[in-house]
Amino acid sequence: MRDKFYLYWGNRIDCPGKHCDSCEGLGHQESSLRCALEEAIVLRRTFVMPSRMCISPVHNKKGILHQSNDSHVEEIWAANFCAMDSLYDMELISKTVPVILDNSKEWYQVLSTSMKLGDRGVAHVEGVSRMELKENGFYANKLLINRTASPLSWFVECKDRKNHSAVLLPYSFLPSMAAKRLRVAADLVKESLGDYDAMHIRRGDKIKNRKDRFGVERTLHPHLDRDTRPEAIMCRIKKWVPPGRTLFIASNERTPSFFSPLSMRYKLAYSSNFSSLLDQVVANNYELFMVERLILMGAKTFIRTFGEDDNGLSLTDDPKKNTRNWQIPVYSLDDVCQT
Template identity: 80%
Template sequence: MDSLYDLELISETVPVILDNSKIWYHVLMTSMKLGARGVAHVEGVSRVNLNDNRRYSNLLLINRTASPLSWFMECKDRKNHSALMLPHSFLPSMAAEKLRDAADKIKALLVDYDSIHVRRGDRLKTRKDRYGVDRSLFPHLDRDTRPEAILCRIKNWVPPGRTLFIASNERTPGFFSPLAVRYNLAYSSNFSDILDLVVENNYQLFMVERLILMGARTFIKTYKEDDNDLSLTDDPKKNTKNWQIPVYTMEDQEC
């Protein structure tokens, strides 16, 4: 975990104790000795109840709701956003120090730039219905994340001639090259001399890329996460489980 996040930095806001640490062992043993007076499982208990009920004020609170396999998932409550005490940008900004340093070096080289995050690969999955017709959970995503659509979508947000940093899971070489007719393109691969010294896996690379994306003058996401976000597609980010026929025409858009 500490290869991704700066736990000391996070602890300045929210104390962090890893469940394989000596501190966790000491706290847990002490709480077990105290029994109901020392520990409480709070799965399903609202934040309001935690604040108002004095019973929880001096207890170790345990909420084990996530799968142990989901070690890279960040805490979120998709059903009740008011239950979150920290902004969505909190954890991304808490990357490990060496990753933050790498991102800062790259941002310094980019100087003044804009950025787009283009999520394609895993989200372009289709399946055939009983009539053999392809259907997708994100019917406009393939169209909206192609270079010609991106040029059309961002033209009023990013002026020509700007440096555009692109982070994407698209695997096709040169896929975004058509954007070069209007912008100076930059990718994390352009900075391998910096990244190769610190990045050991794709999780760390994503952490660095996310910091670079957030540091841009204009940051355009694939999907809207907040009302004020700029996005490449209007498809909802949340999986609606509604398989629809993909749309590839752009008749409703003017460029």
């Protein structure tokens, strides 16, 4: 036991912090999980992974692009959590950073040993940087470093994410660590699609309008609604995706046939086209998105909703993160469809 050392951040991703009574979406929780895993890499410790991930009801609504007539499937989708190993392959993750689940026999043994050792075996830390944990000899031989005393959400511990040299795990790390059955399902879909392009289109959770004190409609992403409509998409992607190509669309749009106008130029495909396969594999929207992300990653040309780096293609030039600047929505296509 003592040849291993452990790092524990708690049994809920993003908790403690302001999301203890609820939880964020998969992407937000993955940002927090990557932060904790990066610290385990720096400290050369085994990370104690929560055995469950909270599922936010807001992010677990079945979109129009993936429906099922199976009432049992619909009932399963109503769950508010899922097993962590139903999303991720723990053996695969452990090739980069060793992990164990907090419902494993090994973790119970660690807890038992740490109780016997008391302060000699456990360091309860708050407000201590990972570099201090690494360089301060006081922590070096502690069996367990316990970060649950921190009142901060997990991702807040990684404030310097814009400094790429400080990021040890890329965004693509956890999506590529999907559970084996999800990877197999994605491979089958990709094989069926053949040579294809893909788009991830966020609408439902990002298009939020409100009226100011003068009754004027405002939104945080003034061009997003326009830029993710079929007519704007057609103009935007024509230089990237030639006519006649197979175009896989992953989206949280809930209006039936919303993207159908794109079929004038492309062969459209959605996860719903593969329901007979996916309904046997996915039990919630998080698992579905894990599969969809693998499909998106396999496309010849992949187009995101928001520009997330200098080299990626995106449907809108609006910044992804805007929490304060409410602006008047823009719907004119003049600056989109100029030839």
